[in-house]
Amino acid sequence: MECKCGRSPTGKCIGWHGLSDEDYKKKLKEYQAKNEKIIR
Numbered sequence: 001m002e003c004k005c006g007r008s009p010t011g012k013c014i015g016w017h018g019l020s021d022e023d024y025k026k027k028l029k030e031y032q033a034k035n036e037k038i039i040r
Helices: 019-039
Strands: none
Touching: none
16 A cells, blocks of 8 residues: 555555654654665
8 A cells, every 4th residue: 555644665555654753753764774774
């Protein structure tokens, strides 16, 4: 399902629409750190 709120880094809905701004920023940093490790 497509992300309609624009928060998903994948473009697919992953349930981040319900997060507070603070929680969203935390999840995004975690996601980016995890994916950076995969790329290296």
